[in-house]
Amino acid sequence: MKHIDWMVKASCIGLVLAVMAGCASTPTAKDHDYSDLYSGKSKLTFSTLMPLDSAAEGITRGDAAAARGDLDQAIFEYLRALELEPDNAESFYKIGVLNLRKQELTKALTAFQMAAKNDPNHAGALEGMGLVLMQMRQPERARILLERAIELDPKRGQSHNALGILADLRGDFDEAVKHYDAALMLSPLSARLQNNLGYSHYLAGHWDQAEQSYLSALNADPGHKRAWLNLGQLYTREERYDEALEVLTEVVPTAEAYNIMGYICMNAEKLDDAKRFFSKAAEASPSYYVTAHENLAQVQRLLAQRNP
Template sequence: MLNRGMKAGSVLVLSLTLLACAATPQKNDGNGGAYSALYDGESTAAFGTSFPAGSPAEAKARGDAAAKAGDWDRALFEYIRGLEMADEPSPEVLYRIGAIHDRRGNANLAEAAYRWALRVEPKEHSARIALGILRLRQRAYGDARQALETAVDEGARSWRAQNALGVLADLDSRFAAAKKHYEAALEINAGSAVILNNLGYSRYLAGDWSGARAALERALAADAEHQLAWRNLGLVHVRQGRYDEALAAFRHTQPSAEAYNDMGYVAMLDGDAEMAARLFDEAMRASPTFYETASENATRVRGRMDGGEDGRESAR
Protein backbone atom coordinates (compact mmCIF):
# COMPACT_ATOMS: atom_id res chain seq x y z
CA MET A 1 0.00 0.00 0.00
CA LEU A 2 2.30 2.53 1.11
CA ASN A 3 5.47 4.14 0.04
CA ARG A 4 6.44 4.44 3.77
CA GLY A 5 9.62 2.52 3.87
CA MET A 6 13.00 4.40 4.34
CA LYS A 7 16.39 2.77 4.62
CA ALA A 8 18.24 4.19 7.58
CA GLY A 9 21.78 5.36 7.21
CA SER A 10 24.21 5.63 10.10
CA VAL A 11 22.23 6.64 13.18
CA LEU A 12 23.90 8.84 15.77
CA VAL A 13 22.99 7.79 19.28
CA LEU A 14 22.48 10.96 21.32
CA SER A 15 22.93 11.23 25.06
CA LEU A 16 20.17 12.81 27.11
CA THR A 17 22.46 15.78 27.74
CA LEU A 18 22.96 16.36 24.02
CA LEU A 19 19.24 16.16 23.34
CA ALA A 20 18.60 18.68 26.08
CA CYS A 21 21.05 21.09 24.47
CA ALA A 22 19.42 20.67 21.07
CA ALA A 23 16.00 21.30 22.53
CA THR A 24 16.70 24.83 23.81
CA PRO A 25 16.92 27.63 21.22
CA GLN A 26 19.81 29.91 22.02
CA LYS A 27 22.48 31.87 20.24
CA ASN A 28 25.77 30.03 19.92
CA ASP A 29 28.45 31.31 22.29
CA GLY A 30 31.30 30.62 19.87
CA ASN A 31 32.57 27.61 21.82
CA GLY A 32 30.72 24.82 20.06
CA GLY A 33 27.30 25.97 21.25
CA ALA A 34 23.93 24.36 20.99
CA TYR A 35 23.82 24.20 17.21
CA SER A 36 26.80 21.83 17.02
CA ALA A 37 24.52 19.17 18.52
CA LEU A 38 22.76 19.07 15.14
CA TYR A 39 25.90 18.06 13.23
CA ASP A 40 26.67 14.37 12.61
CA GLY A 41 28.99 14.43 9.61
CA GLU A 42 32.70 13.91 9.19
CA SER A 43 35.33 16.22 10.64
CA THR A 44 34.67 19.87 9.90
CA ALA A 45 38.38 20.74 9.77
CA ALA A 46 38.46 20.90 5.97
CA PHE A 47 35.31 23.01 5.86
CA GLY A 48 36.65 25.38 8.50
CA THR A 49 39.63 26.36 6.37
CA SER A 50 37.44 27.48 3.47
CA PHE A 51 36.61 31.11 2.82
CA PRO A 52 34.32 32.20 5.70
CA ALA A 53 30.75 33.18 5.00
CA GLY A 54 30.12 36.89 5.46
CA SER A 55 26.55 36.57 6.69
CA PRO A 56 23.88 34.04 7.71
CA ALA A 57 22.28 34.50 4.27
CA GLU A 58 25.55 33.64 2.53
CA ALA A 59 26.00 30.58 4.72
CA LYS A 60 22.46 29.48 3.91
CA ALA A 61 23.09 29.93 0.18
CA ARG A 62 26.23 27.80 0.46
CA GLY A 63 24.29 25.19 2.40
CA ASP A 64 21.58 25.14 -0.26
CA ALA A 65 24.17 24.68 -3.00
CA ALA A 66 25.86 21.83 -1.10
CA ALA A 67 22.51 20.12 -0.45
CA LYS A 68 21.59 20.40 -4.13
CA ALA A 69 24.90 18.69 -4.97
CA GLY A 70 24.23 15.93 -2.43
CA ASP A 71 27.10 17.03 -0.16
CA TRP A 72 25.15 16.61 3.07
CA ASP A 73 28.07 17.09 5.46
CA ARG A 74 29.01 20.39 3.87
CA ALA A 75 25.36 21.49 3.79
CA LEU A 76 24.97 20.80 7.51
CA PHE A 77 28.21 22.63 8.26
CA GLU A 78 27.13 25.71 6.30
CA TYR A 79 23.62 25.77 7.75
CA ILE A 80 24.96 25.47 11.30
CA ARG A 81 27.64 28.09 10.64
CA GLY A 82 24.87 30.44 9.51
CA LEU A 83 22.85 29.75 12.66
CA GLU A 84 25.89 30.51 14.79
CA MET A 85 26.26 33.88 13.08
CA ALA A 86 22.62 34.92 13.41
CA ASP A 87 21.04 36.87 16.25
CA GLU A 88 17.99 34.56 16.14
CA PRO A 89 17.69 30.99 14.86
CA SER A 90 16.06 30.60 11.43
CA PRO A 91 13.16 28.12 11.44
CA GLU A 92 13.65 27.53 7.71
CA VAL A 93 17.30 26.58 8.21
CA LEU A 94 16.42 24.34 11.14
CA TYR A 95 13.83 22.63 8.94
CA ARG A 96 16.44 22.08 6.23
CA ILE A 97 18.82 20.58 8.76
CA GLY A 98 16.05 18.26 9.91
CA ALA A 99 15.27 17.29 6.32
CA ILE A 100 18.90 16.25 5.75
CA HIS A 101 18.91 14.11 8.87
CA ASP A 102 15.54 12.66 7.85
CA ARG A 103 16.94 11.75 4.46
CA ARG A 104 19.97 10.14 6.07
CA GLY A 105 17.85 8.14 8.49
CA ASN A 106 18.92 10.02 11.63
CA ALA A 107 15.47 10.18 13.19
CA ASN A 108 16.54 11.60 16.56
CA LEU A 109 18.38 14.53 15.02
CA ALA A 110 15.64 15.12 12.45
CA GLU A 111 12.99 15.27 15.16
CA ALA A 112 15.12 17.60 17.31
CA ALA A 113 15.62 20.00 14.40
CA TYR A 114 11.95 19.97 13.38
CA ARG A 115 10.77 20.60 16.94
CA TRP A 116 13.33 23.37 17.39
CA ALA A 117 12.08 25.03 14.21
CA LEU A 118 8.52 24.89 15.54
CA ARG A 119 9.49 26.43 18.85
CA VAL A 120 11.01 29.32 16.96
CA GLU A 121 8.03 29.62 14.58
CA PRO A 122 4.94 27.48 15.33
CA LYS A 123 3.63 28.08 11.80
CA GLU A 124 6.70 26.65 10.06
CA HIS A 125 4.41 24.23 8.24
CA SER A 126 7.17 22.44 6.35
CA ALA A 127 8.73 21.37 9.65
CA ARG A 128 5.37 20.39 11.17
CA ILE A 129 4.40 18.27 8.17
CA ALA A 130 7.83 16.63 8.06
CA LEU A 131 7.57 15.92 11.78
CA GLY A 132 4.13 14.36 11.29
CA ILE A 133 5.37 12.09 8.53
CA LEU A 134 8.41 11.12 10.59
CA ARG A 135 6.18 10.22 13.55
CA LEU A 136 3.93 8.23 11.21
CA ARG A 137 6.93 6.17 10.11
CA GLN A 138 7.76 5.66 13.78
CA ARG A 139 4.18 4.44 14.37
CA ALA A 140 3.51 7.26 16.83
CA TYR A 141 0.13 7.71 15.23
CA GLY A 142 -1.36 10.15 17.71
CA ASP A 143 1.58 12.54 17.41
CA ALA A 144 1.56 12.19 13.64
CA ARG A 145 -2.13 12.97 13.34
CA GLN A 146 -1.89 15.99 15.64
CA ALA A 147 1.02 17.48 13.70
CA LEU A 148 -0.52 16.92 10.29
CA GLU A 149 -4.02 18.07 11.22
CA THR A 150 -2.61 21.21 12.83
CA ALA A 151 -0.69 22.08 9.67
CA VAL A 152 -3.74 21.54 7.46
CA ASP A 153 -6.04 23.43 9.83
CA GLU A 154 -3.63 26.36 9.76
CA GLY A 155 -3.86 26.51 5.98
CA ALA A 156 -0.96 24.39 4.77
CA ARG A 157 -1.72 23.15 1.25
CA SER A 158 0.38 19.99 1.11
CA TRP A 159 -0.29 16.77 -0.78
CA ARG A 160 2.15 15.00 1.54
CA ALA A 161 0.13 16.01 4.59
CA GLN A 162 -3.16 14.92 2.99
CA ASN A 163 -1.62 11.65 1.79
CA ALA A 164 -0.26 10.88 5.25
CA LEU A 165 -3.63 11.71 6.84
CA GLY A 166 -5.18 9.25 4.38
CA VAL A 167 -2.77 6.57 5.55
CA LEU A 168 -3.66 7.29 9.18
CA ALA A 169 -7.38 7.08 8.36
CA ASP A 170 -6.83 3.72 6.64
CA LEU A 171 -5.03 2.42 9.72
CA ASP A 172 -8.17 3.26 11.71
CA SER A 173 -10.42 1.67 9.03
CA ARG A 174 -11.96 5.10 8.34
CA PHE A 175 -12.04 4.47 4.63
CA ALA A 176 -14.44 7.27 3.69
CA ALA A 177 -12.21 9.80 5.44
CA ALA A 178 -9.13 8.29 3.82
CA LYS A 179 -10.70 8.67 0.39
CA LYS A 180 -11.34 12.37 1.04
CA HIS A 181 -7.73 12.92 2.09
CA TYR A 182 -6.35 11.15 -0.98
CA GLU A 183 -8.67 13.12 -3.25
CA ALA A 184 -7.52 16.34 -1.56
CA ALA A 185 -3.92 15.26 -2.16
CA LEU A 186 -4.67 14.63 -5.84
CA GLU A 187 -6.14 18.11 -6.18
CA ILE A 188 -2.68 19.41 -5.26
CA ASN A 189 -0.56 16.79 -7.04
CA ALA A 190 -2.71 15.40 -9.82
CA GLY A 191 -1.57 12.16 -11.39
CA SER A 192 0.79 11.17 -8.55
CA ALA A 193 1.38 7.41 -8.68
CA VAL A 194 2.12 7.43 -4.95
CA ILE A 195 -1.24 8.94 -4.03
CA LEU A 196 -3.18 6.89 -6.57
CA ASN A 197 -1.61 3.67 -5.30
CA ASN A 198 -2.58 4.56 -1.73
CA LEU A 199 -6.10 5.46 -2.84
CA GLY A 200 -6.34 2.16 -4.71
CA TYR A 201 -5.23 0.12 -1.74
CA SER A 202 -7.58 2.07 0.52
CA ARG A 203 -10.51 1.23 -1.74
CA TYR A 204 -9.31 -2.40 -1.76
CA LEU A 205 -9.41 -2.43 2.05
CA ALA A 206 -12.90 -0.95 1.90
CA GLY A 207 -14.05 -3.76 -0.42
CA ASP A 208 -14.56 -1.40 -3.37
CA TRP A 209 -12.90 -3.57 -6.04
CA SER A 210 -13.90 -1.42 -9.01
CA GLY A 211 -12.77 1.79 -7.31
CA ALA A 212 -9.50 0.15 -6.30
CA ARG A 213 -8.85 -1.14 -9.80
CA ALA A 214 -9.55 2.26 -11.38
CA ALA A 215 -7.16 4.06 -9.03
CA LEU A 216 -4.40 1.48 -9.42
CA GLU A 217 -4.66 1.51 -13.21
CA ARG A 218 -4.30 5.29 -13.08
CA ALA A 219 -1.24 4.88 -10.86
CA LEU A 220 0.35 2.53 -13.37
CA ALA A 221 -0.51 4.85 -16.24
CA ALA A 222 1.49 7.50 -14.36
CA ASP A 223 4.34 5.13 -13.46
CA ALA A 224 4.46 1.77 -15.20
CA GLU A 225 7.26 0.61 -12.88
CA HIS A 226 5.39 1.23 -9.63
CA GLN A 227 5.88 -2.11 -7.88
CA LEU A 228 3.34 -1.64 -5.11
CA ALA A 229 0.65 -0.63 -7.58
CA TRP A 230 1.25 -3.80 -9.63
CA ARG A 231 1.06 -5.94 -6.52
CA ASN A 232 -2.07 -4.22 -5.26
CA LEU A 233 -3.69 -4.54 -8.68
CA GLY A 234 -2.92 -8.25 -8.56
CA LEU A 235 -4.74 -8.50 -5.23
CA VAL A 236 -7.77 -6.74 -6.70
CA HIS A 237 -7.83 -9.11 -9.69
CA VAL A 238 -7.76 -12.12 -7.36
CA ARG A 239 -10.66 -10.73 -5.36
CA GLN A 240 -12.60 -10.35 -8.62
CA GLY A 241 -11.71 -13.89 -9.71
CA ARG A 242 -9.57 -12.61 -12.60
CA TYR A 243 -6.69 -15.02 -12.03
CA ASP A 244 -4.94 -14.63 -15.40
CA GLU A 245 -4.86 -10.85 -14.97
CA ALA A 246 -3.72 -11.27 -11.38
CA LEU A 247 -0.82 -13.49 -12.41
CA ALA A 248 0.25 -10.98 -15.07
CA ALA A 249 0.19 -8.17 -12.49
CA PHE A 250 2.08 -10.14 -9.83
CA ARG A 251 4.76 -11.14 -12.33
CA HIS A 252 5.83 -7.50 -12.48
CA THR A 253 6.99 -7.78 -8.87
CA GLN A 254 7.90 -11.41 -8.14
CA PRO A 255 8.61 -14.83 -9.66
CA SER A 256 5.68 -16.96 -10.83
CA ALA A 257 5.92 -19.39 -7.91
CA GLU A 258 5.54 -16.61 -5.35
CA ALA A 259 2.75 -15.07 -7.42
CA TYR A 260 0.78 -18.34 -7.50
CA ASN A 261 1.31 -18.82 -3.77
CA ASP A 262 0.11 -15.29 -2.92
CA MET A 263 -2.88 -15.68 -5.21
CA GLY A 264 -3.70 -18.92 -3.49
CA TYR A 265 -3.52 -17.30 -0.10
CA VAL A 266 -5.98 -14.55 -1.11
CA ALA A 267 -8.30 -17.12 -2.69
CA MET A 268 -8.22 -19.06 0.58
CA LEU A 269 -9.12 -15.94 2.55
CA ASP A 270 -12.04 -15.45 0.16
CA GLY A 271 -13.27 -18.93 1.00
CA ASP A 272 -12.46 -20.43 -2.43
CA ALA A 273 -10.52 -23.38 -1.07
CA GLU A 274 -10.64 -25.34 -4.32
CA MET A 275 -9.08 -22.51 -6.32
CA ALA A 276 -6.55 -21.89 -3.54
CA ALA A 277 -5.41 -25.52 -3.68
CA ARG A 278 -5.03 -25.32 -7.48
CA LEU A 279 -2.95 -22.17 -7.20
CA PHE A 280 -0.70 -23.68 -4.54
CA ASP A 281 -0.19 -26.68 -6.84
CA GLU A 282 0.83 -24.28 -9.63
CA ALA A 283 3.32 -22.66 -7.26
CA MET A 284 4.90 -26.05 -6.60
CA ARG A 285 5.13 -26.80 -10.31
CA ALA A 286 6.58 -23.38 -11.08
CA SER A 287 9.55 -23.75 -8.76
CA PRO A 288 10.98 -26.82 -7.04
CA THR A 289 12.78 -24.52 -4.59
CA PHE A 290 9.42 -23.10 -3.56
CA TYR A 291 7.93 -26.56 -3.09
CA GLU A 292 8.02 -26.69 0.71
CA THR A 293 6.12 -23.44 1.29
CA ALA A 294 3.49 -24.08 -1.38
CA SER A 295 3.12 -27.70 -0.34
CA GLU A 296 2.47 -26.68 3.26
CA ASN A 297 -0.16 -24.18 2.14
CA ALA A 298 -1.79 -26.72 -0.15
CA THR A 299 -1.94 -29.28 2.65
CA ARG A 300 -3.56 -26.79 4.98
CA VAL A 301 -6.13 -25.57 2.50
CA ARG A 302 -7.09 -29.14 1.64
CA GLY A 303 -7.43 -29.81 5.36
CA ARG A 304 -9.78 -26.88 5.50
CA MET A 305 -11.77 -28.30 2.61
CA ASP A 306 -12.10 -31.50 4.63
CA GLY A 307 -13.23 -29.59 7.71
CA GLY A 308 -9.80 -29.17 9.29
CA GLU A 309 -7.93 -26.09 10.47
CA ASP A 310 -8.69 -22.65 9.09
CA GLY A 311 -5.13 -21.94 8.01
CA ARG A 312 -5.51 -18.17 7.82
CA GLU A 313 -2.92 -17.34 10.46
CA SER A 314 -0.39 -19.99 9.57
CA ALA A 315 -0.49 -20.05 5.77
CA ARG A 316 2.58 -18.60 4.02
Protein backbone atom coordinates in the same frame (compact mmCIF):
# COMPACT_ATOMS: atom_id res chain seq x y z
CA MET B 1 -9.36 28.06 4.77
CA LYS B 2 -12.04 28.79 7.30
CA HIS B 3 -11.51 31.75 9.58
CA ILE B 4 -10.45 30.76 13.09
CA ASP B 5 -10.83 33.28 15.89
CA TRP B 6 -7.87 34.06 18.09
CA MET B 7 -9.11 31.99 21.03
CA VAL B 8 -9.40 28.81 18.94
CA LYS B 9 -6.08 29.51 17.27
CA ALA B 10 -4.40 29.94 20.64
CA SER B 11 -5.92 26.65 21.74
CA CYS B 12 -4.59 24.88 18.64
CA ILE B 13 -1.09 26.25 19.18
CA GLY B 14 -1.22 25.17 22.80
CA LEU B 15 -2.24 21.65 21.77
CA VAL B 16 0.58 21.41 19.26
CA LEU B 17 3.12 22.60 21.81
CA ALA B 18 1.78 20.01 24.25
CA VAL B 19 2.31 17.30 21.61
CA MET B 20 5.84 18.57 21.05
CA ALA B 21 6.52 18.38 24.77
CA GLY B 22 5.21 14.83 24.82
CA CYS B 23 7.55 13.73 22.01
CA ALA B 24 10.83 14.68 23.65
CA SER B 25 12.45 17.55 25.45
CA THR B 26 12.99 20.40 23.02
CA PRO B 27 16.52 21.83 23.25
CA THR B 28 17.08 25.54 23.06
CA ALA B 29 18.96 26.98 20.11
CA LYS B 30 21.31 29.10 22.14
CA ASP B 31 24.11 27.43 24.12
CA HIS B 32 23.55 24.27 22.08
CA ASP B 33 26.33 22.50 20.20
CA TYR B 34 23.95 20.94 17.64
CA SER B 35 25.72 17.57 17.89
CA ASP B 36 22.34 15.86 18.11
CA LEU B 37 21.36 17.24 14.70
CA TYR B 38 24.13 15.71 12.60
CA SER B 39 25.81 12.38 12.00
CA GLY B 40 27.78 11.90 8.84
CA LYS B 41 31.12 12.83 7.40
CA SER B 42 33.72 14.19 9.78
CA LYS B 43 33.75 17.95 10.17
CA LEU B 44 37.35 17.81 8.96
CA THR B 45 35.95 16.92 5.54
CA PHE B 46 34.52 20.43 5.32
CA SER B 47 37.47 22.27 6.89
CA THR B 48 38.43 23.90 3.61
CA LEU B 49 35.04 25.52 3.03
CA MET B 50 35.06 29.28 2.67
CA PRO B 51 33.80 31.23 5.72
CA LEU B 52 30.23 32.51 5.63
CA ASP B 53 29.41 36.19 5.45
CA SER B 54 25.83 35.64 6.61
CA ALA B 55 23.32 33.01 7.65
CA ALA B 56 21.51 33.54 4.34
CA GLU B 57 24.68 32.57 2.49
CA GLY B 58 24.91 29.38 4.55
CA ILE B 59 21.33 28.47 3.69
CA THR B 60 22.00 29.12 -0.01
CA ARG B 61 25.09 26.91 0.10
CA GLY B 62 23.16 24.24 1.95
CA ASP B 63 20.39 24.32 -0.64
CA ALA B 64 22.97 23.90 -3.43
CA ALA B 65 24.60 20.94 -1.69
CA ALA B 66 21.20 19.29 -1.10
CA ALA B 67 20.28 19.78 -4.76
CA ARG B 68 23.36 17.86 -5.87
CA GLY B 69 22.69 15.09 -3.36
CA ASP B 70 25.40 15.87 -0.81
CA LEU B 71 23.16 15.74 2.25
CA ASP B 72 25.98 15.77 4.80
CA GLN B 73 27.50 18.96 3.42
CA ALA B 74 24.06 20.52 3.17
CA ILE B 75 23.37 19.87 6.87
CA PHE B 76 26.82 21.15 7.75
CA GLU B 77 26.15 24.40 5.86
CA TYR B 78 22.81 24.87 7.65
CA LEU B 79 24.57 24.29 10.98
CA ARG B 80 27.10 26.97 10.07
CA ALA B 81 24.20 29.27 9.31
CA LEU B 82 22.80 28.57 12.77
CA GLU B 83 26.08 29.60 14.35
CA LEU B 84 25.47 33.04 12.88
CA GLU B 85 21.70 33.10 13.46
CA PRO B 86 20.82 30.61 16.23
CA ASP B 87 17.07 31.21 16.13
CA ASN B 88 16.57 30.70 12.40
CA ALA B 89 13.59 28.34 12.14
CA GLU B 90 14.16 27.69 8.42
CA SER B 91 17.67 26.34 9.02
CA PHE B 92 16.38 23.92 11.63
CA TYR B 93 13.55 22.91 9.30
CA LYS B 94 15.91 22.17 6.41
CA ILE B 95 18.14 20.10 8.70
CA GLY B 96 15.06 18.15 9.76
CA VAL B 97 14.04 17.48 6.16
CA LEU B 98 17.47 16.11 5.28
CA ASN B 99 17.73 13.99 8.42
CA LEU B 100 14.32 12.55 7.58
CA ARG B 101 15.59 11.70 4.10
CA LYS B 102 18.55 9.95 5.77
CA GLN B 103 16.12 8.13 8.12
CA GLU B 104 17.82 9.73 11.12
CA LEU B 105 14.45 9.99 12.84
CA THR B 106 15.53 11.23 16.26
CA LYS B 107 17.74 13.92 14.76
CA ALA B 108 15.00 14.92 12.34
CA LEU B 109 12.46 15.21 15.16
CA THR B 110 14.83 17.34 17.24
CA ALA B 111 15.45 19.69 14.32
CA PHE B 112 11.74 20.06 13.54
CA GLN B 113 11.00 20.70 17.22
CA MET B 114 13.60 23.45 17.34
CA ALA B 115 12.18 25.01 14.18
CA ALA B 116 8.69 25.00 15.69
CA LYS B 117 9.98 26.38 18.97
CA ASN B 118 11.34 29.41 17.11
CA ASP B 119 8.28 29.66 14.84
CA PRO B 120 5.18 27.87 16.22
CA ASN B 121 3.36 28.53 12.93
CA HIS B 122 6.00 26.91 10.72
CA ALA B 123 3.78 24.52 8.77
CA GLY B 124 6.73 22.59 7.37
CA ALA B 125 8.17 21.90 10.81
CA LEU B 126 4.80 20.69 12.09
CA GLU B 127 4.42 18.48 9.04
CA GLY B 128 7.92 17.12 9.55
CA MET B 129 7.22 16.23 13.16
CA GLY B 130 4.03 14.50 12.09
CA LEU B 131 5.81 12.46 9.43
CA VAL B 132 8.51 11.39 11.89
CA LEU B 133 5.97 10.44 14.54
CA MET B 134 4.11 8.30 11.99
CA GLN B 135 7.31 6.31 11.48
CA MET B 136 7.74 6.14 15.25
CA ARG B 137 4.23 4.61 15.44
CA GLN B 138 2.65 7.47 17.35
CA PRO B 139 -0.36 8.03 15.06
CA GLU B 140 -2.48 10.27 17.31
CA ARG B 141 0.33 12.73 17.97
CA ALA B 142 1.17 12.66 14.29
CA ARG B 143 -2.45 13.40 13.33
CA ILE B 144 -2.65 16.49 15.57
CA LEU B 145 0.50 17.97 14.07
CA LEU B 146 -0.40 17.15 10.47
CA GLU B 147 -3.88 18.65 10.84
CA ARG B 148 -2.35 21.81 12.26
CA ALA B 149 0.10 21.91 9.33
CA ILE B 150 -2.67 21.87 6.71
CA GLU B 151 -4.68 24.37 8.74
CA LEU B 152 -1.73 26.75 8.37
CA ASP B 153 -0.99 25.71 4.77
CA PRO B 154 -3.67 23.70 2.92
CA LYS B 155 -1.21 23.01 0.09
CA ARG B 156 0.95 20.65 2.11
CA GLY B 157 0.51 17.51 0.02
CA GLN B 158 2.64 15.27 2.23
CA SER B 159 0.42 16.12 5.19
CA HIS B 160 -2.72 15.26 3.23
CA ASN B 161 -1.21 11.95 2.09
CA ALA B 162 -0.10 11.10 5.63
CA LEU B 163 -3.52 11.98 7.05
CA GLY B 164 -5.06 9.73 4.40
CA ILE B 165 -2.88 6.83 5.53
CA LEU B 166 -3.77 7.46 9.17
CA ALA B 167 -7.47 7.58 8.30
CA ASP B 168 -7.16 4.25 6.45
CA LEU B 169 -5.49 2.70 9.48
CA ARG B 170 -8.42 3.63 11.71
CA GLY B 171 -10.97 2.54 9.07
CA ASP B 172 -12.26 6.03 8.19
CA PHE B 173 -12.12 5.55 4.43
CA ASP B 174 -14.24 8.58 3.51
CA GLU B 175 -11.81 10.81 5.41
CA ALA B 176 -8.87 9.07 3.75
CA VAL B 177 -10.25 9.64 0.25
CA LYS B 178 -10.84 13.30 1.07
CA HIS B 179 -7.16 13.74 1.94
CA TYR B 180 -5.86 11.75 -1.05
CA ASP B 181 -8.07 13.82 -3.36
CA ALA B 182 -6.70 17.03 -1.80
CA ALA B 183 -3.15 15.78 -2.32
CA LEU B 184 -3.91 14.80 -5.93
CA MET B 185 -5.21 18.29 -6.61
CA LEU B 186 -1.66 19.45 -5.83
CA SER B 187 0.16 16.55 -7.56
CA PRO B 188 -2.23 15.04 -10.12
CA LEU B 189 0.44 12.86 -11.75
CA SER B 190 1.64 11.22 -8.54
CA ALA B 191 1.59 7.43 -8.91
CA ARG B 192 2.09 7.04 -5.16
CA LEU B 193 -1.02 9.07 -4.37
CA GLN B 194 -3.13 7.26 -6.96
CA ASN B 195 -1.98 3.94 -5.52
CA ASN B 196 -2.80 5.04 -1.97
CA LEU B 197 -6.23 6.22 -3.12
CA GLY B 198 -6.78 2.87 -4.84
CA TYR B 199 -5.88 0.93 -1.74
CA SER B 200 -8.27 3.03 0.33
CA HIS B 201 -11.06 2.21 -2.13
CA TYR B 202 -10.04 -1.45 -1.96
CA LEU B 203 -10.23 -1.49 1.84
CA ALA B 204 -13.66 0.14 1.66
CA GLY B 205 -14.86 -2.55 -0.76
CA HIS B 206 -15.14 -0.13 -3.71
CA TRP B 207 -13.25 -2.38 -6.07
CA ASP B 208 -14.16 -0.71 -9.36
CA GLN B 209 -12.83 2.60 -8.06
CA ALA B 210 -9.75 0.84 -6.71
CA GLU B 211 -9.01 -0.60 -10.16
CA GLN B 212 -9.37 2.81 -11.78
CA SER B 213 -6.95 4.36 -9.30
CA TYR B 214 -4.37 1.58 -9.67
CA LEU B 215 -4.51 1.91 -13.46
CA SER B 216 -4.08 5.68 -13.13
CA ALA B 217 -1.02 5.06 -10.95
CA LEU B 218 0.47 2.76 -13.58
CA ASN B 219 -0.35 5.21 -16.33
CA ALA B 220 1.61 7.84 -14.40
CA ASP B 221 4.47 5.45 -13.60
CA PRO B 222 4.51 2.06 -15.37
CA GLY B 223 7.30 0.94 -13.04
CA HIS B 224 5.36 1.44 -9.81
CA LYS B 225 5.75 -2.01 -8.27
CA ARG B 226 3.30 -1.52 -5.43
CA ALA B 227 0.50 -0.55 -7.84
CA TRP B 228 1.12 -3.72 -9.90
CA LEU B 229 1.02 -5.84 -6.73
CA ASN B 230 -2.11 -4.15 -5.47
CA LEU B 231 -3.82 -4.59 -8.83
CA GLY B 232 -2.88 -8.28 -8.77
CA GLN B 233 -4.34 -8.57 -5.29
CA LEU B 234 -7.57 -6.96 -6.46
CA TYR B 235 -7.90 -9.23 -9.50
CA THR B 236 -7.22 -12.27 -7.33
CA ARG B 237 -9.96 -11.27 -4.87
CA GLU B 238 -12.31 -10.81 -7.85
CA GLU B 239 -11.31 -14.28 -9.12
CA ARG B 240 -9.94 -12.74 -12.30
CA TYR B 241 -7.05 -15.12 -12.02
CA ASP B 242 -5.60 -14.90 -15.53
CA GLU B 243 -5.46 -11.11 -15.27
CA ALA B 244 -4.00 -11.35 -11.77
CA LEU B 245 -1.17 -13.57 -12.99
CA GLU B 246 -0.54 -11.26 -15.93
CA VAL B 247 -0.15 -8.12 -13.83
CA LEU B 248 1.79 -9.78 -11.00
CA THR B 249 4.37 -11.21 -13.39
CA GLU B 250 5.10 -7.66 -14.53
CA VAL B 251 7.05 -7.23 -11.29
CA VAL B 252 7.70 -10.68 -9.75
CA PRO B 253 8.64 -14.16 -11.08
CA THR B 254 5.84 -16.57 -11.96
CA ALA B 255 6.39 -18.76 -8.91
CA GLU B 256 6.16 -15.76 -6.58
CA ALA B 257 3.03 -14.56 -8.40
CA TYR B 258 1.32 -17.91 -7.82
CA ASN B 259 2.41 -17.88 -4.19
CA ILE B 260 0.95 -14.38 -3.72
CA MET B 261 -2.31 -15.46 -5.34
CA GLY B 262 -2.45 -18.53 -3.13
CA TYR B 263 -1.89 -16.48 0.01
CA ILE B 264 -4.62 -13.99 -0.96
CA CYS B 265 -7.05 -16.84 -1.66
CA MET B 266 -6.16 -18.50 1.63
CA ASN B 267 -6.88 -15.30 3.56
CA ALA B 268 -10.17 -14.96 1.67
CA GLU B 269 -10.99 -18.58 2.66
CA LYS B 270 -10.99 -19.72 -0.97
CA LEU B 271 -9.05 -22.78 0.06
CA ASP B 272 -9.37 -24.90 -3.07
CA ASP B 273 -8.03 -22.06 -5.20
CA ALA B 274 -5.27 -21.40 -2.65
CA LYS B 275 -4.23 -25.08 -2.80
CA ARG B 276 -4.10 -24.93 -6.60
CA PHE B 277 -1.94 -21.79 -6.69
CA PHE B 278 0.49 -23.00 -4.04
CA SER B 279 0.92 -26.20 -6.06
CA LYS B 280 1.64 -24.16 -9.18
CA ALA B 281 4.19 -22.08 -7.24
CA ALA B 282 6.03 -25.24 -6.19
CA GLU B 283 5.96 -26.55 -9.76
CA ALA B 284 7.19 -23.27 -11.24
CA SER B 285 10.34 -22.94 -9.16
CA PRO B 286 12.33 -25.26 -6.90
CA SER B 287 13.17 -22.25 -4.72
CA TYR B 288 9.49 -21.98 -3.86
CA TYR B 289 9.12 -25.69 -3.12
CA VAL B 290 9.52 -25.39 0.66
CA THR B 291 7.51 -22.18 1.01
CA ALA B 292 4.71 -23.41 -1.22
CA HIS B 293 4.50 -26.77 0.52
CA GLU B 294 4.38 -25.09 3.93
CA ASN B 295 1.48 -23.00 2.64
CA LEU B 296 -0.13 -26.10 1.15
CA ALA B 297 0.10 -27.85 4.49
CA GLN B 298 -1.64 -24.91 6.16
CA VAL B 299 -4.40 -24.94 3.53
CA GLN B 300 -4.89 -28.69 4.00
CA ARG B 301 -5.25 -28.18 7.75
CA LEU B 302 -7.88 -25.50 7.12
CA LEU B 303 -9.70 -27.78 4.67
CA ALA B 304 -9.66 -30.57 7.21
CA GLN B 305 -11.18 -28.26 9.83
CA ARG B 306 -13.86 -27.22 7.35
CA ASN B 307 -14.65 -30.83 6.39
CA PRO B 308 -14.01 -32.95 9.52
